[in-house]
Amino acid sequence: MLKTFKKGGVHPSHNKLTAQKPIEQLPLPKTATFINTQHIGAPSKILVKRGDEIKVGQLIAESGGFVSANIHSSVSGKVAKIDSVIDSGGYRKDAVLINVEGDVWEESIDRSSTLITETSLDKTEIIKKINKAGIVGMGGATFPTHVKLSPPPGMKADLVIINGVECEPYLTSDHRLMLEKGEELMVGITLLIKALGTERAIIGIENNKPDAIEHLKALSKKYKNIEVCPLKVKYPQGSEKHLIKAITGREVPSGGLPIAVGTVVNNVATAISVYEAVMKNKPLIERVVTVTGKHLAQPSNFYVRLGTPVSTLIEAAGGLPENTAKVISGGPMMGRSMVNLGVPVTKGMSGILVFDDAEGHRKPVKSCIRCGRCIVACPMGLEPHLLMTLSEKQMWEKAEEEKIMNCIECGSCSFTCPSNRPLLDYIRLGKSTFGAIIRNRK
Amino acid sequence: MNKLLTISPSPHLYQGDSVRKIMYSVIFALLPALVWSFIVFGMPAVILTLTSVASCLVVEWAIQKYMLKTTPSINDGSAVITGILLAMNMPAGLPVWMIVIGALVAIGVGKMSFGGLGQNPFNPALVGRVFLLISYPVQMTTWPNITNSGVDSVTEATPLALIKEGVNSGQTVPQIMENIPAYRELLLGNFSGSLGEVSAALLILGLLYMLIKKVVTWHIPVTTLATMFVFAAILWKANPEQFADPLFHILTGGAMLGAIFMATDYSSSPMSKSGQIVYSIGIGVITICIRTWGAYPEGISFAILIMNAFTPLINNYMKPKRFGEK
Amino acid sequence: MGISLVYTIITVSSIGVTAAIILYFAARKFYVYEDPRIDEIEEALPAANCGGCGYAGCRAFADAIVKDNSIEGKNCPVGGNDTMSKAASIMGLEAVNQTPRIAVIRCNGACEHRPNTRNYEGASTCAIEAMHFGGSTDCQYGCLGLADCVASCDFNALHMDSETGLPVVSDENCVGCGACVKACPKDLIELRKQMPKYRKIFVACRNEDKGAAAKKACAVACIGCGKCEKECKYDAIVIKNNLAFIDSDKCKLCRKCVSVCPTNAIIEENFPPRKIKAEEPEKAGIEA
Known part of the structure; x- marks a missing residue:
């Protein structure tokens, strides 16, 4: 019997179109754009100015606080301008635009493919390197990794969990990484173990990726303290809290972080970036992006430089189909639909999903028939139909009593609703409004 | 680009079930028992059921159209279920006009007065049945005899x-x-x-x-x-x-x-x-x-x-x- | 039959009497003294419970006046000066005259000025759209057109213009309670000093982008050029963050700024028509 979390969850069709497509290197873009907010927390402070000569891997914006991250250039060339650009949500953000010239790297970066497994660095030095490299959670949440690796005083991790679940339909970037960069992943995990001072690490993988499970199980024979844990397929198993529950049975208390139950969860792609940052001095400047969609000519997994415009990736995947209705950054359950295709690839962009008119539109909203499916689907044990009603009626305090703030925004409720009600839209409204109320109280 | 992109908050997928699909599954599940009752009780049962379903649909449509002034949504199947369930709660020999009253109470009072689908605190068909049971106790407890083939005029008590x-x-x-x-x-x-x-x-x-x-x-x-x-x-x-x-x-x-x-x-x-x-x-x-x-x-x-x-x-x-x- | 009727009457009556006695003592025991003036002031208030005063409702407002023993800084925008002077006299205080305020919509980005560059589908409220996206146009500051303000208005003073897709204030109905100001996630609604005949001059734009970007997104955007600031003799206009703002307390309604604005971002309302000049025939359309 495979492990999974017990309560709630849904089963969207997997649609992993690109699971067997090896990662392809995408050529350099002509211009690259670096938005100063690619992570959760304070915006980064832009360090360069117009006309500056930039090398690949050079720091162009420094962390704006503890919960923030450095941003490095992924290209070499001249800074064209510092300007505000429209981000994927349609809001203007400050950004550095660089005209690409050649491909000149910083000398300190080791670009060879030789695997380095040994390091003399200690805990704090590893975290310092990760911080310097600007690594954030690459699964989509973009929480700065060095913050995760520095537990608050009095708390200690005893287990590192590596998230190879990729429970979002369509996405395969982590899957491909596990297959193609398994060795690097293993070294990255040992580094994370060292940074946190834990005994062991467990990689959680859903069993719709049997090849990845096989491959990593074989590799883990060499690494004594790393285990692979196959999991039953169920969305949203990639949520930190549910992955911990599935693997260890521990339940992160309401409002708490995974460290409260002695665990730290990191994504597969993040672990590989940690390896590159610590062993190769390479900051976070490249990532794997799955470009997919049923109507795309060549859905692919691309290895791209950050800052490349999304339109370039779509061109490389065969161009935008005629009847495209929606382009989503991330997976179909939690991803954000993009307002235009000029936006650049950012640190947290794990996939680009193209939907046509048949898939890409909301369906007409009907009245609630109180079937209770949202309650069954909610992995947090909430009552989405009730929370939506409370939020609509602006009863924020009552919504808080019903634990609206526990919602992880996985979208299972809206997905399962036979009346197509915008449950999650209203729950998010309630969360953000109540969040503002709390901030005002302080 | 000439075609505008659609933007909406996540999730971007639907399971694909709809209210109508659910309602029609329920109707389908009711069919075997309903057909058997047609075989047992014959024509009167068929007429009773059809009248009940038709009255429920008409009442719901009329209330939505003329009283609530909304777009009627009788094709979602919920009124059909109420109609079938109401008929299935009646003795086969019930006068047809009575079930029309039952449908009026079931849909009008039991369902639409609370706001329609999903809002009713009581099961509409049962509201209709109990109303009839209290108003016309004799007719509601006169069961046709089925011990011989077909419906007998002699009445028989239920077990x-x-x-x-x-x-x-x-x-x-x-x-x-x-x-x-x-x-x-x-x-x-x-x-x-x-x-x-x-x-x-x-x-x-x-x-x-x-x-x-x-x-x-x-x-x-x-x-x-x-x-x-x-x-x-x-x-x-x-x-x-x-x-x-x-x-x-x-x-x-x-x-x-x-x-x-x-x-x-x-x-x-x-x-x-x-x-x-x-x-x-x-x-x-x-x-x-x-x-x-x-x-x-x-x-x-x-x-x-x-x-x-x-x-x-x-x-x-x-x-x-x-x-x-x- | 007769006897059982008598028994019934006796039983029910005695239950009634017992309950009445219990209620009487309970009411005495739990009696809370309340200043009678709270009731009096509440009586004088319009009972709209709109929250325009900043309190939860009329009762809470009355309670606050009595508790603080002052009407300073408190104003019922719905009832206006009449109501406040009544409340003041109940308290034995001097009433302070407040200028009545009226809402204006600081966005004029109708579809023809500000084309859609994407289609929003999702829960149909401004609050939710604003949380996820900058809007359906390239202007992240402008009206989303999903009518949260109209829903928030208790006085039937707002409606959506189906042609422009923007809300319109009905001057006669607006009491200046400010519910719409709170409802608008883009902060587009401002309460301005109410002028005679509801005359208004204001900058119908909140776009803080640089001129070129603003103009590209919307034909009637304020580009922060500063012409109006120079033109104004009363120091009523300030340019901040590429955006002009006219202070309604200083504005003398001379309408000079309206004429100099290169993008027609400044709007005049309820003025008699000007002598029509050849170069601005489209003015009349905006006025309507």
Whole structure:
């Protein structure tokens, strides 16, 4: 019997179109754009100015606080301008635009493919390197990794969990990484173990990726303290809290972080970036992006430089189909639909999903028939139909009593609703409004 | 780019179920029992059912169009279900005009006055049935005789009514049982009663279909029947002379129809699983109480309506277990 | 029959009497003293419970006046000066005259000025759209057109213009309670000093982008050029963050700024028509 979390969850069709497509290197873009907010927390402070000569891997914006991250250039060339650009949500953000010239790297970066497994660095030095490299959670949440690796005083991790679940339909970037960069992943995990001072690490993988499970199980024979844990397929198993529950049975208390139950969860792609940052001095400047969609000519997994415009990736995947209705950054359950295709690839962009008119539109909203499916689907044990009603009626305090703030925004409720009600839209409204109320109280 | 992109918050996927699909699955699940009742009771049952469905549709359409001034949504199938369930709760010999009144009360008072689909606190079909039962008690308890082939003009009491009358006139249960069809007959549906009461087996078939289609979960029907069985068994063990045995209780009357199709109505039953179990236990206990000590031979419709009234309270106190809360 | 009727009457009556006695003592025991002036002031208030005063409702407002024993800084925008002077006299205080305020919509980005560059589908409220996206146009500051303000108005003073897709204030109905100001996630609604005949001059734009970007997104955007600031003799206009703002307390309604604005971002309302000049025939359309 495979492990999974017990309560709630849904089963969207997997649609992993690109699971067997090896990662392809995408050529350099002509211009690259670096938005100063690619992570959760304070915006980064832009360090360069117009006309500056930039090398690949050079720091162009420094962390704006503890919960923030450095941003490095992924290209070499001249800074064209510092300007505000429209981000994927349609809001203007400050950004550095660089005209690409050649491909000149910083000398300190080791670009060879030789695997380095040994390091003399200690805990704090590893975290310092990760911080310097600007690594954030690459699964989509973009929480700065060095913050995760520095537990608050009095708390200690005893287990590192590596998230190879990729429970979002369509996405395969982590899957491909596990297959193609398994060795690097293993070294990255040992580094994370060292940074946190834990005994062991467990990689959680859903069993719709049997090849990845096989491959990593074989590799883990060499690494004594790393285990692979196959999991039953169920969305949203990639949520930190549910992955911990599935693997260890521990339940992160309401409002708490995974460290409260002695665990730290990191994504597969993040672990590989940690390896590159610590062993190769390479900051976070490249990532794997799955470009997919049923109507795309060549859905692919691309290895791209950050800052490349999304339109370039779509061109490389065969161009935008005629009847495209929606382009989503991330997976179909939690991803954000993009307002235009000029936006650049950012640190947290794990996939680009193209939907046509048949898939890409909301369906007409009907009245609630109180079937209770949202309650069954909610992995947090909430009552989405009730929370939506409370939020609509602006009863924020009552919504808080019903634990609206526990919602992880996985979208299972809206997905399962036979009346197509915008449950999650209203729950998010309630969360953000109540969040503002709390901030005002302080 | 000339075509504008669509933007909307996540999630961007739908499971693909719709209200209409759910409602039509329920109708499909009702069909075997309904068709069997047509075979047993003949033409009158067909006319009664068609009239009931048609009146429900017309009433809902008229209220939506002329009173609420909204776009009528009668094609979602919910009014059809109410119509079928209302007819299945009637004796086949009921005058046709009476069921039109029943439909008016069911849809008009039981459903639309509360705001329509999803808003009704009580099961509309049961509101209609109970209204008719109280207003026209004679016609509502005149059951056609089906012991010979086809409907006989001679009326026959239902097994539950036989027990009630018998016990009240001083007979013991085993004595009365001699006049009651064997359990095999009860299961297959060769006894008298309302349209939908006759075949327990076909109703169970409908339940299995709904369970496979995930329209309902096992919680309400199984708990209701189990509670009835256990409660009746305790009484029967205590005094077999006075009380009927548990199997008899769950096979007769509206027990199956009520537990499978009436108690599971979405909007009038609790939403959390624990709440559904409390609700079902309530229905089971009240049903047996009314059957054994009440004035009516059958009590499941009253039991369901009473527990419907408790649903908001149950919803308020029986919350699902929150993740991360002790 | 007769006896049982008597018994019934006696039982029910005695239950009634017992309950009445219990209630009487309970009411005495739990009696809370309340200043009678709270009731009096509440009586004088319009009972709209709109929250325009900043309190939860009329009762809470009355309670606050009595508790603080002052009407300073408190104003019922719905009832206006009449109501406040009544409340003041109940308290034995001097009433302070407040200028009545009226809402204006600081966005004029109708579809023809500000084309859609994407289609929003999702829950149909401004609050939710604003939380996820900057809007359906390239202007992240402008009206989303999903009518949260209209829903928030208790006085029937707002409606959506189906042609422009923007809300319109009905001057006669607006009491200046400010519910719409709170409802608008883009902060587009401002309460301005109410002028005679509801005359208004204001900058109908909140776009803080640089001129070129603003103009590209919307033909009637304020580009922060500063012409109006120079033109104004009363120091009523300030340019901040590429955006002009006219202070309604200083504005003398001379309408000079309206004429100099290159993008027609400054709007005049309820003025008699000007002598029509050849270069601005489209003015009349905006006025309507």
